[in-house]
Amino acid sequence: DTGVSQxxxxxxxxxxxxxxxxxxxxxxHNRLYWYxxxxxxxxxxxxxxxxxxxxxxxxxxxxxFSAERPKGSFSTxxxxxxxxxxxxxxLCASSYREKYEQYFGPGTRLTVx
Amino acid sequence: AQKVTQAQTEISVxxxxxxxxxxxxETRDTTYYLFWYKQPxxxxxxxxxxxxxxxxxxxxxxxxxxxxxxxxxxxxFTITASQVVDSAVYFCALSEAGGNAGNMLTFGGGTRxxxxx
Numbered sequence: 001d002t003g004v005s006q007x008x009x010x011x012x013x014x015x016x017x018x019x020x021x022x023x024x025x026x027x028x029h030n031r032l033y034w035y036x037x038x039x040x041x042x043x044x045x046x047x048x049x050x051x052x053x054x055x056x057x058x059x060x061x062x063x064x065f066s067a068e069r070p071k072g073s074f075s076t077x078x079x080x081x082x083x084x085x086x087x088x089x090x091l092c093a094s095s096y097r098e099k100y101e102q103y104f105g106p107g108t109r110l111t112v113x
Numbered sequence: 114a115q116k117v118t119q120a121q122t123e124i125s126v127x128x129x130x131x132x133x134x135x136x137x138x139e140t141r142d143t144t145y146y147l148f149w150y151k152q153p154x155x156x157x158x159x160x161x162x163x164x165x166x167x168x169x170x171x172x173x174x175x176x177x178x179x180x181x182x183x184x185x186x187x188x189x190f191t192i193t194a195s196q197v198v199d200s201a202v203y204f205c206a207l208s209e210a211g212g213n214a215g216n217m218l219t220f221g222g223g224t225r226x227x228x229x230x
Contacts, residue, residue: 031216033217033218035218040222040223041222041223042117042204042206042220042221042222042223043158043204043218043220044220045217045218045219048217056217058217089156091158093158093218095216100163101148101160101163102160102218103160104150104157104158104159104160105157106155106156106157107156107157109156
């Protein structure tokens, strides 16, 4: 069973550009989570999906951020009009059901110049 | 609101020493889950353990052991006979069973463990 995969692993973009990240969860995991981690901090929750439904969004997720999980499989996280403050590691995790442990992908490191 | 505090930001030990990483949590839920994750220099978070609030038994897995004490809201992690490969940032995390956030994890700030040869 392969783990959670994320692409790209690194993204450098100029301020104002749009970026999109992809996450492929472990197969048969119906829950998918996005977190953001800045240097020296623990990950912070952004949003989560149960199958294709986005059920919760953090206040950290401004209206420039949008996430989708079509057909309940992979998920994408898009950031529009990137700002330097968006520079961070974006982590995706999946879990088999609620209350189960979450398995994390390797993350996408975003640098906004 | 839930909160996790890892007061030790950095710990340095010499190989073969035992080391304990502290974790204190706050929650209003009676049902919750506690976790430890390891983040090695490669960056990927590795799941170590999950413990639910009804199970206060301590757990041992090889050189790792966990001490859960509800009375002090603590979930401490001990590495026995540390090795250089244990060098990493360790995160304690909490999820509440209730609410709408689908068992989102609230992480502590992490403890960087450096094991010197």
